[in-house]
Amino acid sequence: MKFNPSLEHVLSDHMSRYSLVIATAKRAREISERAEEENEILTEKPVSLALQDIVEGKVKVIEPEEIRNL
Numbered sequence: 001m002k003f004n005p006s007l008e009h010v011l012s013d014h015m016s017r018y019s020l021v022i023a024t025a026k027r028a029r030e031i032s033e034r035a036e037e038e039n040e041i042l043t044e045k046p047v048s049l050a051l052q053d054i055v056e057g058k059v060k061v062i063e064p065e066e067i068r069n070l
Contacts, residue, residue, distance in 0.1 A: 019063040
């Protein structure tokens with residue numbers, strides 16, 4: 001299953017692109033490390049799973065006001 005949301009949809013909460021990239025990378029790393037610890041084989045890329053978690057609200061991105069809308 002391919003997850004490919006529009007950038008406007010993902011950034012609709014006034015999140016900066018920088019915050020989205022950093023949050024996605026951190027979440028992807030968490031997913032990858034957990035899968036490795038549990039000897040789980042991922043069928044989707046960790047970055048796709050991380051972005052999906054952010055879009056679905058499973059992960060909340062908190063960013064400082066000064067970097068919004070970069």
